[in-house]
Amino acid sequence: MNADPPVFQLFNEIGIINQLSTKIFEGALPKGMTTAQFTVLNHFVRLGIDEKSPAELASAFQITRPTMTSTLTRMARAGLVSIRADPNDGRAKLVSLTDTGREMRESCIAASAVFFPLLGSFISDAEVAEILPTLIRLRVKLDGMRDAKAVTLD
Amino acid sequence: MNADPPVFQLFNEIGIINQLSTKIFEGALPKGMTTAQFTVLNHFVRLGIDEKSPAELASAFQITRPTMTSTLTRMARAGLVSIRADPNDGRAKLVSLTDTGREMRESCIAASAVFFPLLGSFISDAEVAEILPTLIRLRVKLDGMRDAKAVTLD
DNA sequence: GCATTATAGTTAGATATCTAATTATATAGT
DNA sequence: ACTATATAATTAGATATCTAACTATAATGC
Numbered sequence: 001m002n003a004d005p006p007v008f009q010l011f012n013e014i015g016i017i018n019q020l021s022t023k024i025f026e027g028a029l030p031k032g033m034t035t036a037q038f039t040v041l042n043h044f045v046r047l048g049i050d051e052k053s054p055a056e057l058a059s060a061f062q063i064t065r066p067t068m069t070s071t072l073t074r075m076a077r078a079g080l081v082s083i084r085a086d087p088n089d090g091r092a093k094l095v096s097l098t099d100t101g102r103e104m105r106e107s108c109i110a111a112s113a114v115f116f117p118l119l120g121s122f123i124s125d126a127e128v129a130e131i132l133p134t135l136i137r138l139r140v141k142l143d144g145m146r147d148a149k150a151v152t153l154d
Numbered sequence: 155m156n157a158d159p160p161v162f163q164l165f166n167e168i169g170i171i172n173q174l175s176t177k178i179f180e181g182a183l184p185k186g187m188t189t190a191q192f193t194v195l196n197h198f199v200r201l202g203i204d205e206k207s208p209a210e211l212a213s214a215f216q217i218t219r220p221t222m223t224s225t226l227t228r229m230a231r232a233g234l235v236s237i238r239a240d241p242n243d244g245r246a247k248l249v250s251l252t253d254t255g256r257e258m259r260e261s262c263i264a265a266s267a268v269f270f271p272l273l274g275s276f277i278s279d280a281e282v283a284e285i286l287p288t289l290i291r292l293r294v295k296l297d298g299m300r301d302a303k304a305v306t307l308d
Numbered sequence: 309g310c311a312t313t314a315t316a317g318t319t320a321g322a323t324a325t326c327t328a329a330t331t332a333t334a335t336a337g338t
Numbered sequence: 339a340c341t342a343t344a345t346a347a348t349t350a351g352a353t354a355t356c357t358a359a360c361t362a363t364a365a366t367g368c
Contacts, residue, residue: 010282011175018172020293055317066357141277207346224323
């Protein structure tokens with residue numbers, strides 16, 4: 001009864017998996033924390049970065065600058081990041097983690113330490129290894145298309 | 155330099171693919187149309203349904219009732235759906251497509267007829283066939299967890 | 309050097325999504 | 339029958355996300 005083309009099905013499944021896994025993950029995070037904010041915290045720590053501009057962060061996460069402004073405003077209000085003017089560029093700003101931000105990231109990591117084994121019980125390492133390369137190839141191609149001026153399709 | 159566990163990577167890639175493909179798809183839809191609204195239109199047509207309550211629709215798409223209320227309100231405002239009181243249940247309502255809704259669905263299908271071959275050029279049918287079963291299994295398991303009362307993880 | 313163009317960040321306005329709380333109606337239980 | 343519980347829909351308030359438009363500063367170009 002499912003007449004959808006395989007590619008449609010694929011994107012459909014990916015959409016549902018994304019929605020469900022995101023919800024489960026956020027349910028495990030400290031109250032009020034979101035995936036978007038955790039991603040920023042994790043980025044600084046994992047890459048050992050001191051300061052980065054909002055534009056660079058937006059680019060790293062492939063979101064628009066207004067979205068980044070919005071998230072950073074909330075994170076600054078919560079004391080997770082600190083934002084100062086860039087002394088070398090009057091237009092730009094520089095974002096850095098606060099101690100509170102670093103502690104929050106630790107709490108999130110602790111939460112995910114419980115979360116990922118659970119997900120791991122839903123899909124084996126072998127299965128992940130089997131499908132991950134294909135998904136990465138697909139992501140890279142989609143990503144390349146994003147850079148094409150407009151997604152005109154004509 | 156990527157020390158993330160494979161499962162983390164998997165969900166990361168899935169998140170990015172979902173974001174990019176959704177954006178590309180919506181870019182192809184008629185101005186103002188969204189994936190959420192198209193999904194509702196397509197649901198009625200594909201399954202040949204006349205009327206369905208907001209609660210049933212919310213359940214079918216695995217979103218909350220407030221979200222469904224929100225989307226249906228906008229769709230009704232745009233003339234895409236019609237909503238009436240359920241004569242058999244004073245609490246419930248019944249949603250149905252309007253002619254405008256049906257036409258809009260056709261336009262979206264026409265748009266996707268251009269979109270999916272494009273995506274198809276990014277991933278072969280063979281690759282889709284290879285990874286789809288695993289993704290479906292994963293989705294089903296995540297889905298089952300959703301029904302567990304609370305995602306307590308403890 | 310001054311005008312044009314590009315870039316950084318923000319603001320405005322929109323949609324989708326969630327949780328918590330509210331209102332109204334049904335159903336169950338005793 | 340009357341109370342207690344469950345269900346349908348909505349409202350309120352929040353986050354994330356987008357596009358379009360705006361302000362300010364930097365870089366280019368002639």
